[in-house]
Amino acid sequence: MRTGADCIIDGLVQAGTTTVFGLPGGTVLDIFAKLYHAPLEFFLVRHEQGATHMADGYARASGRVGVCIVTSGPGATNAVTGLATANMDGIPMVCVSGQVPTHMIGNDAFQEADTTGITRSVTKHNYLVKKVDDLPRILAEAFEIARTGRPGPVLVDVPKDIQQAKTSATFTGPVKIRGYNPNPEADPRAIATLAEAINKAQKPLFLVGGGAISGEAAGEVTTLARRAQIPVTTTLLGLGAFPETDPLALRMLGMHGSVAANRAVSECDLLVSIGARFDDRVTGKLSLFAPNAIKAHIDIDPSAISKSVAIDIPVIGHVKAILQALIPQIMPRQRPEWLNQVSTWAREFPLAFNRNDSELLPQEVIEQVYLATRGEAIITTEVGQHQMWAAHFYKYTHPRTFISSGGLGTMGFGLPAAIGVQAACRDRTVVTIAGDGSVQMNFQELVVAVEHDLPIKVVILNNGHLGMVRQWQEMFYKREYSAVRLRQDDRAANEKIDTTRRKGYLPDFVKLAEAHGAVGLRVEAKKDVGAALKKMLAHPGPVVLECIVKPGENVYPMVPPGASLTEMVQNMA
Amino acid sequence: MKHIITALVENQPGVLARVVGLISGRGYNIESLSVGPTHETGISRITMQVPGDDRVLEQVTKQLNRLVDVIHVTDLTTAPLLNRELVLLKVSAPPARRDSIIKMAHTAGATVVAEEPETLTLQITGEQAAVAAFIEELKPYSILDLARSGIIVLARNGAV
Numbered sequence: 050m051r052t053g054a055d056c057i058i059d060g061l062v063q064a065g066t067t068t069v070f071g072l073p074g075g076t077v078l079d080i081f082a083k084l085y086h087a088p089l090e091f092f093l094v095r096h097e098q099g100a101t102h103m104a105d106g107y108a109r110a111s112g113r114v115g116v117c118i119v120t121s122g123p124g125a126t127n128a129v130t131g132l133a134t135a136n137m138d139g140i141p142m143v144c145v146s147g148q149v150p151t152h153m154i155g156n157d158a159f160q161e162a163d164t165t166g167i168t169r170s171v172t173k174h175n176y177l178v179k180k181v182d183d184l185p186r187i188l189a190e191a192f193e194i195a196r197t198g199r200p201g202p203v204l205v206d207v208p209k210d211i212q213q214a215k216t217s218a219t220f221t222g223p224v225k226i227r228g229y230n231p232n233p234e235a236d237p238r239a240i241a242t243l244a245e246a247i248n249k250a251q252k253p254l255f256l257v258g259g260g261a262i263s264g265e266a267a268g269e270v271t272t273l274a275r276r277a278q279i280p281v282t283t284t285l286l287g288l289g290a291f292p293e294t295d296p297l298a299l300r301m302l303g304m305h306g307s308v309a310a311n312r313a314v315s316e317c318d319l320l321v322s323i324g325a326r327f328d329d330r331v332t333g334k335l336s337l338f339a340p341n342a343i344k345a346h347i348d349i350d351p352s353a354i355s356k357s358v359a360i361d362i363p364v365i366g367h368v369k370a371i372l373q374a375l376i377p378q379i380m381p382r383q384r385p386e387w388l389n390q391v392s393t394w395a396r397e398f399p400l401a402f403n404r405n406d407s408e409l410l411p412q413e414v415i416e417q418v419y420l421a422t423r424g425e426a427i428i429t430t431e432v433g434q435h436q437m438w439a440a441h442f443y444k445y446t447h448p449r450t451f452i453s454s455g456g457l458g459t460m461g462f463g464l465p466a467a468i469g470v471q472a473a474c475r476d477r478t479v480v481t482i483a484g485d486g487s488v489q490m491n492f493q494e495l496v497v498a499v500e501h502d503l504p505i506k507v508v509i510l511n512n513g514h515l516g517m518v519r520q521w522q523e524m525f526y527k528r529e530y531s532a533v534r535l536r537q538d539d540r541a542a543n544e545k546i547d548t549t550r551r552k553g554y555l556p557d558f559v560k561l562a563e564a565h566g567a568v569g570l571r572v573e574a575k576k577d578v579g580a581a582l583k584k585m586l587a588h589p590g591p592v593v594l595e596c597i598v599k600p601g602e603n604v605y606p607m608v609p610p611g612a613s614l615t616e617m618v619q620n621m622a
Numbered sequence: 623m624k625h626i627i628t629a630l631v632e633n634q635p636g637v638l639a640r641v642v643g644l645i646s647g648r649g650y651n652i653e654s655l656s657v658g659p660t661h662e663t664g665i666s667r668i669t670m671q672v673p674g675d676d677r678v679l680e681q682v683t684k685q686l687n688r689l690v691d692v693i694h695v696t697d698l699t700t701a702p703l704l705n706r707e708l709v710l711l712k713v714s715a716p717p718a719r720r721d722s723i724i725k726m727a728h729t730a731g732a733t734v735v736a737e738e739p740e741t742l743t744l745q746i747t748g749e750q751a752a753v754a755a756f757i758e759e760l761k762p763y764s765i766l767d768l769a770r771s772g773i774i775v776l777a778r779n780g781a782v
Contacts, residue, residue, distance in 0.1 A: 166639065169640055173690070175636075228690060350688065352687065
């Protein structure tokens with residue numbers, strides 16, 4: 050006989066879990082009692098949101114299911130943002146939450162929340178366990194659902210009495226769920242149709258998304274593109290699926306995509322989406338998206354087909370298998386005119402910024418990080434302008450090296466995600482690119498990095514603003530900088546802050562880093578960046594490097610809201 | 623356009639909430655909803671009437687299919703269907719008008735299921751259009767209370 054708590058821990062171990070992130074509480078005491086003796090590495094976080102982002106980063110970097118354990122009530126509600134982040138980006142996670150005893154559910158008990166109700170729309174699936182006999186099966190199902198099909202977060206809510214109850218039930222598999230058929234086998238005729246379209250196309254383009262990385266198909270994408278000599282653009286989450294140093298790489302497309310990528314989309318006669326879901330940041334105005342192209346879409350999720358863009362050639366199935374079947378049917382072919390055209394665009398309109406001799410620019414810092422890490426680091430980002438610059442000025446050549454919240458755009462993701470990444474990849478250099486606004490949201494998790502000897506490097510691009518919002522206010526809201534300034538001496542009138550009393554920026558990130566047990570460094574001058582980065586990378590522990598950068602920089606190119614990809618606003622150099 | 627969506631789902635707590643949540647989460651109103659077990663153990667049928675944009679409802683149907691506990695979804699709006707609805711209504715029926723109400727009910731195929739001194743409770747089942755028409759006919763007679771079951775459908779050609 051085992052208790053429910055035994056079943057949970059056993060279930061995690063059986064599923065191959067080695068690492069768990071979480072925080073205990075009243076309704077998970079029994080789980081934590083078992084955890085104490087379990088063959089699992091446990092990371093005690095300082096906020097449950099941190100646990101979810103760590104599990105997420107761990108999953109994105111390793112391809113494994115990220116696991117976290119949180120308590121009921123506020124523990125579970127603190128996890129919602131992290132679950133929603135993973136849900137939007139299709140990241141495999143299992144979150145076990147405690148719940149008040151079954152007879153108290155619905156009675157407004159202490160630390161009770163309707164966790165399954167609250168998380169229903171932000172998880173791929175969730176369970177409220179009512180019978181302890183069901184637990185072994187439910188846990189196996191949770192992992193299966195998390196990692197198959199379009200991956201996603203699964204929450205398992207376990208009432209305290211269920212954790213304490215005894216059962217002789219076991220589950221050895223296989224997992225069989227009537228309504229869940231996550232691995233449709235691709236129709237060979239659809240693949241043949243796609244091959245024909247590719248071979249015939251004069252101006253084909255591959256649009257590679259996060260699905261190609263989740264599906265472990267970066268190798269096949271690269272082989273295909275090179276064999277067919279077809280240019281490649283990626284979404285934010287597809288960065289690294291195709292080496293950005295390859296001459297066929299057009300870089301990222303979309304709202305802040307490169308000119309070459311956006312023009313290629315607009316001019317191509319065949320657009321093949323490989324695991325990209327045609328998000329609105331990518332398409333711009335739908336009616337003007339890829340107007341001349343036949344559109345093909347390779348995806349494992351049938352509901353992704355023709356969701357926003359009408360698809361002519363759908364190929365539903367597992368991307369790796371599909372590409373493996375597709376590649377031999379592709380004729381190596383030269384399309385010199387098309388390749389010349391796209392490379393001319395890339396050469397004439399590279400991703401760039403206005404360099405100056407005096408002020409330290411955020412984009413420069415990222416360039417320096419790229420050079421100092423030789424393009425071999427795993428980069429995580431927070432959300433905002435710095436995130437876009439991290440996509441522009443670092444070139445990603447391998448999958449699972451760009452870790453960023455795309456669909457939900459969660460500020461506060463980057464720092465805890467880096468901890469999860471480092472936990473999964475102990476021997477890699479992990480650098481978080483952060484804005485001064487975002488980094489404050491989950492700064493408290495830095496202690497977790499310190500105590501577990503996870504030497505993450507947090508580079509804060511401090512421009513004293515919530516930069517992306519400031520950019521929109523500059524471009525579309527009459528330059529009325531409402532609630533975007535973070536320095537103490539320059540604030541909007543409605544905030545009623547006495548700007549004469551304090552100067553400069555609060556908090557002091559160097560002191561804050563040191564208070565958390567990490568090394569804190571600050572640079573303000575261009576000439577000091579190289580040495581600071583070197584010092585940061587050489588230090589064996591976590592480092593926060595604050596770079597005071599020129600405020601007021603804008604991310605270019607930009608496709609304004611409602612505009613088509615060809616209506617990019619470019620830098621007035 | 624009023625869409626009729628029917629889904630076969632696992633008979634488990636939370637499944638209905640997820641299905642309904644997906645639709646109402648898009649700001650669409652579920653005008654009628656019927657759910658009950660089918661002849662197969664552990665499988666229930668949910669039938670919904672949702673007015674809305676064709677394209678969006680097509681998306682909704684696809685996304686319902688994606689739910690783990692949803693076994694099969696069909697939008698039967700344009701399919702050849704058998705449809706039925708059950709209505710109970712209580713009408714004001716003072717002695718002077720009682721007979722004419724009873725006569726109207728019998729003509730429409732409705733039955734009297736309860737009698738009070740001042741009211742009559744009627745029951746009608748039939749195609750939704752016919753049932754709706756009957757309710758309209760009774761409106762001048764002062765309907766005091768009304769319960770509609772919501773439409774249930776089966777496709778004529780064994781589609782679902």
